[in-house]
Amino acid sequence: MIEETNEEFREEYRAMNRRKVLFILAFILLAAGAFFLTLGFGVYRIGISDAVGTFFDHLAGNPVDPSDDYYVWDVRVPRALGALLIGAGLSVAGAIMQNDFKNPLAEPYTMGISSGAFLGATLNIILGISIVPFISGTATTVVNSFICSLIPTAIIVLVAKYRRLTPTAMILTGIAVMFLFSSITQIMMVTAPSETMADAYEWRVGSLSSMQWEYIPVMLVVTLLITVILWFSSSKLNVMYAGDRAAQTFGENAENIRVSTLVLVSIMTAVLICFTGTIGFIGLVGPHVARIFVGSNNRYLIPASAAFGAAFVILADTVAKVSGPNGLPVGVICSMIGGPLFIWILVRQRKSAWM
Amino acid sequence: MEKKTTTIIAAVVVVAIVVVAAVLIGFGGNGGNDSSGDSDIASQLQIRGNANDDYTIDEKDMEILDDVISGDKSIDDYPLADVNNDGNVDETDKQLLQDLIDRKDGTTVYVLCLDVNGKPTTVSCTYPLRNVVPYGTNMQLPTLYANGGQYVAGYFVSSYETAESSISDSAVDLGGTQRQISDAAWKNFTTLDANTEGGLGALLVDYSGIAQITDVRAADLEAADIPMIIYSSADATSEITTVLTLGFLFGGDCEEIGVEYAQKSWDVINLIEEKVGSLSNDEKCSYICCTMYIYICENDSTFNSSASTAGGLPYYIVNSDFSETYAGDGSTKMQSVEALSNYTDVGAILNNRSMDWGLDEAGIEELVIDTWDHDNKGVSSTMYFKGFEDRLVYINNLLPGAVKVAYMAHAMYGDDFSREWADGVLQDFIDMGTAPLEGQTLDTVLAYIDYDLYREVTA
Structure with missing residues (x-):
């Protein structure tokens, strides 16, 4: 009788896991479909089937129409890949932050990464300053924002090294750094001419319109590598979810795990947003939506967050491309569509996804 | 039968009423019967008293006034004969005109310009005009081209060290920006007026910056009795009349340079009109104007007016999709x-960029590359203009209007207007002695960038 009950429980457990895997596969398929769909959207007029055909023609080394090939292969494919990577990366980063800090409001930007990145970008956009002297031209904004985005994390890690910080204290330190950086940025913004101020604000909102092939390898390698490392650390992360003391009973040092994953997540976030600006929403909400469907086990939560984030951002960018005379920043669309969608999911769900 | 006849009569009456009304409206529209006296007057020198609508005020204008007073000529045909803008031409106008002919100091001059809504108006100021404050590059440069830098009491921004070097050393930097007059800058302006003996002579405003003159600021000007002279001087032909009119108002050598500037400019424009003015739309070269690297000028932009003066056909006429997308008079950033x-x-993409001069060879090469490969937040300009390289040119927006028009004509009709010809027009303006171009040569001014030049400097 007990064996039968155990077997039923095991079968139910396996079925539940299969459903989780199915959710992940469904969103991977959705993201893949959205990838081909988005190739047919934009200002340049080309149908979806022709765009997909152009994509495969290029892969086969046989591009037919130079103009089609340029706008599909050189412009839209890197933009679509960028959308997939930033959606996946930020969503995974959010999942880890929420897990590490046991805080549903934590997200990739909680530690002040976005304010640091924005400060770096603003230094170049408004003042024309390059932090690295030998860097100039189109790379300056990217390098500036990458370097500055890591400063808040570095401050928190340094403080945590010399003085033991609770998760709440770390978040508060991040918020303090964020305000400090924001105030410096605001000084530049209030004295800036209207055009450059508009450029800086546009960067702040986040856009994929500047995505280029050169950026993809860096984004891909960093996102893939860090996501895989985090996935292989799922069991340790799951222990963190139970709390610092519980982690200790399992022989894990919660503080070390928190700091090391914080560094990894910060690097991934910095690499992604330095190319696109601080695209919001997905890092906060992506993990919540994934958690509703797959629960809090990081073995499923990390790939589910990645799959949902990728599908969501690429679809949002498809909408962004056809909004207005020649498109809108994806950051605006993410929040505009994602906000109501998230509320709808929260209202519809029967049980609390968090805790 | 009777009913049918009545219907026909009624239809004829209705048609007759409509035709008569249309004719009356037509006469009303063309007759210049505008009691305000500020109807759209196409004049070269925008001063009341320039009755014969030429480039100066002289005895010929007085002869017209005499004829109008005697009834031999009509004020409707010579609206500028109303020198004091009171709706009549009489002995008072004659006395005022005589003072203008004598270039008498302290004379009240009635200047035709725009109001804050862009409608024609007349404002008065004192001759000769002194202690002016220009606002916006498109007004500051015409002031300097009229050699009026010596009469500038203050400026809101000066971004071009060499081109604007003739601004008086004693002029006060009021601390604005190209696009904005902050409250602090406006306070500096009113303080300057209070500290200037006799007050400021006028605020000179380019219409594209009119949003900065709020109702409160307009009231400040009225209270302080500071005339505001507004022109849409980003347009090449308006810029010519702006230089001519400001030259007259400043008086002396400025008037001479203003006349020479206008005559040379009209020679260039007339030559272009002569060669390509009669082309049909199908034969004309279509163009899209851009500014600030990746902003597309909207249909009614003043940049388009200049390109049309150069004989081009605005692309919105050819393409209805473009016309709908870019309706308006500003510019839209490419997203x-x-x-x-x-x-x-x-046919051509005419990209307007303000570039200071006084350059050496290395400076020119650097500017060419920075312009062509400009970093737009991580995306090079070349990405935006991919496939248009052979039709894309950058034209220096600081140059005199006629020079810009000449280079635009070359970009669109290279067979009719050679590069040497356009360079020759620039050389003529350099030789003229207008202050912003003083000491420059064709080698120190980057006037025109095309793909050939870019490839040459990057080879």
């Missing part, structure tokens, strides 16, 4: 590198 992708049949 993606695909923005121009559906307009591949355009």
Whole structure:
């Protein structure tokens, strides 16, 4: 009788896991479909089937129409890949932050990464300053924002090294750094001419319109590598979810795990947003939506967050491309569509996804 | 039968009423019967008293006034004969005109310009005009081209060290920006007026910056009795009349340079009109104007007016999709590198960029590369103009209007207007002795960048 009950429980457990895997596969398929769909959207007029055909023609080394090939292969494919990577990366980063800090409001930007990145970008956009002297031209904004985005994390890690910080204290330190950086940025913004101020604000909102092939390898390698490392650390992360003391009973040092994953997540976030600006929403909400469907086990939560984030951002960018005379920043669309969608999911769900 | 006849009569009456009304409206529209006296007057020198609508005020204008007073000529045909803008031409106008002919100090001059809504108006100021404050590059440069830098009491921004070097050393930097007059800058302006003996002579405003003159600021000007002279001087032909009119108002050598500037400018424009003015729309070269690297000028932009003066056909006339997308009189930033992708049949892309001069060879090379490969937040300009390289040119927006028009004509009709000819027009303006170009040569001014030049400097 007990064996039968155990077997039923095991079968139910396996079925539940299969459903989780199915959710992940469904969103991977959705993201893949959205990838081909988005190739047919934009200002340049080309149908979806022709765009997909152009994509495969290029892969086969046989591009037919130079103009089609340029706008599909050189412009839209890197933009679509960028959308997939930033959606996946930020969503995974959010999942880890929420897990590490046991805080549903934590997200990739909680530690002040976005304010640091924005400060770096603003230094170049408004003042024309390059932090690295030998860097100039189109790379300056990217390098500036990458370097500055890591400063808040570095401050928190340094403080945590010399003085033991609770998760709440770390978040508060991040918020303090964020305000400090924001105030410096605001000084530049209030004295800036209207055009450059508009450029800086546009960067702040986040856009994929500047995505280029050169950026993809860096984004891909960093996102893939860090996501895989985090996935292989799922069991340790799951222990963190139970709390610092519980982690200790399992022989894990919660503080070390928190700091090391914080560094990894910060690097991934910095690499992604330095190319696109601080695209919001997905890092906060992506993990919540994934958690509703797959629960809090990081073995499923990390790939589910990645799959949902990728599908969501690429679809949002498809909408962004056809909004207005020649498109809108994806950051605006993410929040505009994602906000109501998230509320709808929260209202519809029967049980609390968090805790 | 009777009913049918009545219907026909009624129809004829209705048609007759409509025709008569249309004719009356037509006469009303063309008759210049505007009691305000500020109807749209096409004049070269925008001063009341310039009755014969030429480039100066002299005895010929007085002869017209005499004829108008005697009834031999009508004020409707010579609206500028109303020198004091009171709706009548009488002995008072004659006395005022005589003072203007004598260039008498302290004379009240009635200047035709725009009001804050862009409608024609007349404002008065004192001759000769002194202690002016220009606002906006498109007004500051015409002031300097009229050699009026010596009479500038203050400026809101000066971004071009060499081109604007003739601004008086004693002029006060009021601390604004190209696009904005902050409250602090306006306070500096009113303080300057209070500290200037006799007050400021006028605020000179380019219409594209009119949003900065709020109702409160306009009231400040009225209270302080500071005239505001507004022109849409970003347009090449308006810029010519602006230089001519400001030259007259400053008086002396400035008037001479203003006249020479206007005459040379009209010679260039007339030559272009002569060669390509009669072309049909099908034969004309279509163009899209851009500014600030990746902003597309909207249909009614003043940049388009200049390009049309150069004989081009604005692309919105050719392409209805473009016309709908870019309706307006400002400019729209390209949100993606695909923005121009559906307009591949355009003849020329005329990109306006303000570039200071006084350059050496290395400076020119650097500026060419910075312009062509400009970093737009991580995306090079070349990405936006991919496929348009052979039709894309950058034209220096600081140059005199006629010089810009000459280079635009060369870009669109290279067979009719050679590069040497356009360079010759620039050389003529350099030789003229207008202050901003003083000491420059064709080698120190980067007037025109095309793909050939870019490839040459990057080879």
